[in-house]
Amino acid sequence: MDANTAYLTQNTPENVHTVEHPLSGGKxxxxxxxxxxMTIIEEKEEHxxxxxxxxxxxxxxxxxxIMLSEVPTMAIEDINLWQNTSVIPDEVLxxxxxxxxxxxxxxxFKFKHPNEEHSSENCICFKLHAVCRRLxxxxxxxxxVMSGDLQWQPFPNQQERFGHFKPVHDDIIxxxxxxxxxxxxxxxxxxxxxxxxxxxxxxxxxSYRLAPKITLKKEIAGENAINLKNKCxxxxxxxxxGKAVVKNPRNCTSCRECIREDDSMVSLAKVKDHxxxxxxxxxxxxPRDIFREAIKELRDKAAFWLDKINxxxxxxxx
Amino acid sequence: xxxxxNKKFSVAEDETGKGCTFAFTGExxxxxxxxxxxxxxxxxxxxxxxxxxHPAEPVMNIxxxxxxxxxxxxxxxxxxxxxxxxxxLLSKLDSKNI
Ligand code: SF4
Numbered sequence: 001m002d003a004n005t006a007y008l009t010q011n012t013p014e015n016v017h018t019v020e021h022p023l024s025g026g027k028x029x030x031x032x033x034x035x036x037x038m039t040i041i042e043e044k045e046e047h048x049x050x051x052x053x054x055x056x057x058x059x060x061x062x063x064x065x066i067m068l069s070e071v072p073t074m075a076i077e078d079i080n081l082w083q084n085t086s087v088i089p090d091e092v093l094x095x096x097x098x099x100x101x102x103x104x105x106x107x108x109f110k111f112k113h114p115n116e117e118h119s120s121e122n123c124i125c126f127k128l129h130a131v132c133r134r135l136x137x138x139x140x141x142x143x144x145v146m147s148g149d150l151q152w153q154p155f156p157n158q159q160e161r162f163g164h165f166k167p168v169h170d171d172i173i174x175x176x177x178x179x180x181x182x183x184x185x186x187x188x189x190x191x192x193x194x195x196x197x198x199x200x201x202x203x204x205x206x207s208y209r210l211a212p213k214i215t216l217k218k219e220i221a222g223e224n225a226i227n228l229k230n231k232c233x234x235x236x237x238x239x240x241x242g243k244a245v246v247k248n249p250r251n252c253t254s255c256r257e258c259i260r261e262d263d264s265m266v267s268l269a270k271v272k273d274h275x276x277x278x279x280x281x282x283x284x285x286x287p288r289d290i291f292r293e294a295i296k297e298l299r300d301k302a303a304f305w306l307d308k309i310n311x312x313x314x315x316x317x318x
Numbered sequence: 319x320x321x322x323x324n325k326k327f328s329v330a331e332d333e334t335g336k337g338c339t340f341a342f343t344g345e346x347x348x349x350x351x352x353x354x355x356x357x358x359x360x361x362x363x364x365x366x367x368x369x370x371x372h373p374a375e376p377v378m379n380i381x382x383x384x385x386x387x388x389x390x391x392x393x394x395x396x397x398x399x400x401x402x403x404x405x406x407l408l409s410k411l412d413s414k415n416i
Contacts, residue, residue: 020358029359029399038410058355059403065348292411299404301349302397305342308327309394 005213008268010259018272020056032056040288041276048287051211052275060208060275066294067206069194072111073284074104074124076187076199083184086145086175093175093183097128098199100147101168101282102189106202107293108162109191120155124165124189127151132177140179147172150187168283202290204280211274212252215267220244228265231258250276324376329390336364338389340380346370349400350378356396356403362387 001007003025007014019026035054042049052060079094086093104124112122130145148170175183194201214236220228225244229237233255238247244265258266279287325344332338342349350368357366357380365383382389 020355022359022361026359029356033403033406036406036410038407056355058351062348062352070348288411292408295404295407295411298349298352299401299408301345302400302404304325305327305345305349306394306397306401308325309390309397312327312329313390 004272006210006270006272008254008256008259008270010256010263018056027056043288046283046287047278047280048291050277050279050291052208052277053271054273055275056273057275060277062298063291063294064206064208064277066297067203067279067290068201070297071202071285071290071293072106072191072193073200073202073282074102074106074109074189074191075197076100076102076126077190077192078118078188080186081184082186083182085181086177086183087181088175096174097185097187098197100150100172100174101284102165103168103284104162104165104189106191106284111192112190118155118188120158120161122190123155124158125153125155126187126189127153128174128183128185128187130175130177130184131182132179134179143177143179144173145175145177145183146170147174149174153186202282202285202293203287204282206277206279206290208275208277210270210272211276212249212254213269213271214246214249214252215269216244216246217265217267220265224265228258233257331389332383335388336385337381337383338393340382340389340393342378342380344376345378346376347378350380352400353380353393353396356399357382357392360392360396362392 001015003015003019006016022028032054037051037053039051039053040048041051076098079097081090081094084090084093088096102124109124110122112118116122118125128145128150130142130149132140132142134140147167150167152165154165177183192200221243225237225239225242228244229239231237232252234248234251234253236246236248236252237258238245252268254268254270256268259268277291279290281287281290285293325342328341328343330339330341347370350370354366354368357363362384363382364385366381368378368380370378380393382393384392
């Protein structure tokens with residue numbers, strides 16, 4: 001068995017442990033650093049699939065955790081609700097508004113200290129005024145309050161410096177109004193991190209999985225090959241010239257259907273140091289930027305604690 | 319960092335000088351496990367483990383015992399290694415041919 005491969009069998013996963021200590025056969029840091037590979041598999045506006053080969057789980061997991069909860073974004077934090085005659089209670093409405101993703105680069109802003117004023121440096125202000133009316137011909141206008149109804153209220157010289165801010169999507173329903181009902185509010189976005197509240201998380205999800213390694217244990221031909229192809233719901237196998245081949249190993253979801261009845265044909269495995277990251281953004285930062293910011297955040301953390309240690313060393317011990 | 323003023327570093331040193339428990343206030347598993355992992359790779363480390371004693375308390379402890387060097391220096395070396403791992407990843411991400 002290959003130490004770098006975990007196997008899926010009919011009953012259990014096998015060979016799943018990892019060895020980190022160099023004296024027990026783990027790799028040294030130098031070996032790891034000289035063999036890291038990064039490949040972008042798919043990059044779209046809203047998601048990124050990136051392969052990280054050669055690192056080990058603690059680093060991969062640190063990056064994943066940071067993307068989820070420590071890369072900052074801007075989100076609505078304070079609301080002055082001047083009027084709310086809709087059926088939605090104030091606090092529920094405020095919570096819904098808070099979750100709207102805002103299209104603003106958080107790197108342009110500073111964190112707001114609790115007793116600091118809102119300013120052009122740490123805040124984006126929006127106004128929301130929605131009234132629903134019944135017109136003379138009986139039709140109703142303004143019954144849906146959408147995220148696109150948020151009006152940006154720039155602070156002095158924000159417009160010259162930053163251009164324009166708005167919610168990422170214009171078509172999120174915030175509330176529904178009946179004729180005569182009204183919502184009027186002032187909203188203040190602040191910079192924050194997902195650990196405080198998920199509304200600040202830059203990702204819909206960021207996850208990794210290990211790369212599947214699928215091999216055929218023997219030559220499979222004829223009807224068996226067609227059966228194997230049809231068995232896999234993810235289209236992993238194909239038949240070429242009457243013989244089964246592994247066509248799309250990355251599609252495998254590890255459902256184990258292909259080995260359920262007969263495990264003599266296919267070997268299902270995972271490469272233990274091949275991490276496939278999937279990053280989906282909420283829209284404020286590009287997924288590549290989120291990944292980059294996560295790495296920077298981890299580096300900043302290390303630098304921060306080095307600094308703290310230096311201060312500790314300089315303070316006299318009692 | 320958002321709440322950098324609530325972050326504290328403290329050390330409980332053994333009498334032998336070869337063992338230390340470091341407490342990182344304001345940190346969790348993210349850097350705890352990564353640091354533990356890098357420390358384990360160090361040949362001078364006899365023992366290293368980390369824990370978050372209670373999920374509601376923002377404290378992460380690293381227990382470190384070394385053979386030769388002072389544990390605090392070993393910890394610093396690992397933090398520096400973490401920085402270089404990140405630098406390497408950043409350069410890979412920003413290189414043209416990825
Ligand atoms: S485990 Fe499931 S998805 Fe993967 S190859 Fe087998 S049948 Fe297909």
